[in-house]
Amino acid sequence: MLVLEQYIRLCNGCQGLVIGQPHIITLAEVAQILFCTPRNATLTLNKMQKYGWLSWQPGRGRGNRSILICVIRPDDLVLSIAKEWVQRGEIRPAEAVIAEYKADMPGLWEAYARWMSSHFGVHRAEETGTVDILRLSVDRPFANLDPIQVLLRSQTHLVKQLFDPLVRFDEGTKTVKPHLVYDWERDESGRLWTFTLRKGVLFHHGRKLVADDVCYSIQRLMRGPTPHQWLVSSVEAVEALGDSVVQFRLKEPNELFLQLVSKEYLSIVPRDYAEQMGASFAQMPVGTGAFRLLRNDDSMLVLEAFEPYFAGRPFLDRVEIWCVPQLEGAGMEDGTPWLKSAQDERKQGEESGSAWQEIARLESCFQYVSFNAAKKGPLRSDAFRQYLAGLIDPVQMRADLGGTREGMEGWLDMPLSSPAEEHAGVALSLYTYPDEDHAEDAEWIRDRCAQAGIRIEIVYATPEELARPEVMQKADLVVDSANVDEREEVSLLEFLQAGALSMSHHLATGTKERIAREVAGMLHAKTDRQRKRIAAKIMRELLEACTFVPLYQNRVNMLAHPRLAHVHLDAHGWIDFSRLIFRMET
Structure with missing residues (x-):
């Protein structure tokens, strides 16, 4: 300017x-x-x-x-101009003008951050009526919200708000329940599944859901290539029998088929709108979910409650997610956050009072480092992988790095091996994201290996870059996070088979063949107990072969304001917007 x-x-x-x-x-x-x-x-x-x-x-x-x-004053003027941009809904220009002058104007960034923080949290606005708004901040925009393309858990969380799968997995009862369908049937062979769709379900652009939309959604995943094509690897064909009935024909029986169909990546999209939008569908998608998308650009994402949602309209009228890099926290008008970290509160020795509710859970997802045994080089050696796995001691990592890192629940910690001089001088590449926790983990591994004479070069890549098979295959090591939720066996399949994760690219041929046979047995197993036993055996074989080292899980500890109700953290540490209720003071 x-x-x-x-x-x-x-x-x-x-x-x-x-x-x-x-x-x-x-x-x-x-x-x-x-x-x-x-x-x-x-x-x-x-x-x-x-x-x-x-x-x-x-x-x-x-x-x-x-x-x-x-x-x-010049700094007041810069701040005033930035505020004008924000009030017009243009966050990026506001960030740009602050960034340009903050080095020469002490206190400018702090003043801007304080003012911005006052906008976050839950607000009640008077527009055409009373509107309850939840406003949050993130550090990067959401460029891709197509269910079959999303990579990050933040993207997947928004997919859950915008779309619906045919069935839902109930985390309480650990059973699959109807959602977009009334019910389903399976024939005696176990290969033919017939789903009857709910009538009157509306997409956000106003058209009713029909069976052809289901077929289109499944077939575009089958055609690929997408990171989640593994979900439909057992599907031979899908067919619409009229407007309300969909029939799946499987290549062979699959006892986990219903759980696979419940995954967010298999959410149903409208054929007409998706074909019309083409590549733009990823940024401005339409689904049947509790919220519809009003805006999605590099400044903000805006969700609006979908009034005719078949499963019940959410309480919140609007959710705004502003892209404000380096700005953390969600505050009320008086600066008190609606949600805050209980860990930070304890560090500062502050007391929030008994009225605040503490919500805590250990994320089911886990951080890991994988070893590329499929690549020609030192990692082909079982002995070297075992040695390297011993160096990367997760217990020591958690002690050194601290934070929210905690020991694994349901996964094994690797034992520490003895050092061996013959491995000194080896050079390896480690690929990961530039996010703070990934960078800390990668640097710790680099420094740990350097003590044994092993040189690690860290290569930072975007999620989209790291999801490319040729990048995964090039990397010697990858530090990443595995998605795990209450569908434990399906989560294991995702860990092993998802194209965006390293394990599908890093397993040696022999290991991959053995694991494939075990997976086939798990899909055919008739009881949960049998499947869990096979899943445990697969994990044990992976750990014994030193194909990866599970590092830690993150504990999420939040304090919620007394006027927030139904604050529930899912397995990925996110809050379901559609369940949240805000009680105003009377």
């Missing part, structure tokens, strides 16, 4: 100038400060005066002195 830059230059260039006080100066001196002609200096001064930034009383006659009064 040129005129802002000129105002700052003018304020800084006038020796002895005091904001709000008259300053004697000539037009020629102003032109010299602004590096322009006297005519352009006059035009610029008039523009600034129109904006109310200064007062200019030109002297009469050539060379006569004029009176300049700059009425606003």
